[in-house]
Amino acid sequence: MKTGALLGMSGLIAASFLAAPLASFAGGTVTGKVTYAGKAEQKEFLFSKFPNPKFCPKIPNKDVMDGDKRFLKTIEVGKDGALKNAVVSVRDIEDKAFMDGYGGTDVVAEFCDFQPFSGIVVNKKMFRVENHDSDPDDPKSVKGVLHNPHSFEVKGPSSSTIFNIGLAEKGSKLEKPITLRQEKAGSFFRLQCDQHEFMQAFFLPVQNKHYAVVKEDGTFELKDVPAGKHKIMAWHPFAGKMEADVDVPEGGSVKADFQVKK
Structure with missing residues (x-):
């Protein structure tokens, strides 16, 4: 299997401001959802071609197997197009204290x-x-x-x-x-x-600490992001990556939704 290539895609980004003052002013919050416009993809393997063909099928998650077949779910799509396993992060903040610790x-x-x-x-x-x-x-x-x-x-x-x-x-x-x-x-x-x-x-x-792996429904929340303009990225190892520019309000929240398609 050829791995490592980020697939080309285009995306639709919807960003909107929500006025929601917080009690303390430690920054703002970025929320949103990552969805995928295409279909789920997987690669199939035969347990019999690898070591431990009797043990490996004992995996409790039976969604990743069928008889002697083992699936690597390269792109997994949930309800309403949720792109599972995507990672969202703020890309323009270099926090030395976070990295050192x-x-x-x-x-x-x-x-x-x-x-x-x-x-x-x-x-x-x-x-x-x-x-x-x-x-x-x-x-x-x-x-x-x-x-x-x-x-x-x-x-x-x-x-x-x-x-x-x-x-x-x-x-x-x-x-x-x-x-x-x-x-x-x-x-x-x-x-x-x-x-x-x-x-x-x-x-x-x-x-920096402002990252999240999306939930099962594709949603995410990044808390305490410093107020101001930031670049947010949604990344998936097989579906690709896309970015959105957001303006995070002090004590408020901003919404950034990512719709990924090849």
Whole structure:
């Protein structure tokens, strides 16, 4: 599967001001919804072509499988067109205190699935993965199902390895700082298991605390955004990205809706 390419798209952005004074004046709030005008997309894999073909289908989320087929839901669309797994963030604020204090990003490998599917990272800060899998019914995997988290910096069609480390036992962990050399050019972070290709996760680099992964219905809320004009971006690893300019009122809120289509 070709990964890392941000798909071309156009979008419709609706922004409106809502006068809603707050008791304290710590900035304003940005709310909205991210929707997708196209159809859901997924890639299919056969469990039988990968290690642990009896254990991996035990995943509790049966929506990602059908018999011997495992699905990687590259674009998942919910009710009323909600674009699931999109990340929204303020792009024009560089908060050194936030970046210095960021504790790191955590991922778990559970039932041959990386969780979460999408999130954020901070350049030069820690990225952690913990293996939760073992199979008592398989003598070779009693101590652990081998996962091999392989991370990449992705920019357009190109990607470069950041780390590639095997986690052989249940409870084994890796903790590595990540370096994104093309962050300012729009790169993102991708994680894939070299043992099970359908295990993938994607992360947007941010430089401030004003970000959110959208809810199931595609909505988001960014609180305490400094008053003034800002650039807000909605990003999805397969659907693409789009931006809106908003004017955040002190003690009030502004609405920014993103409708993404290829």
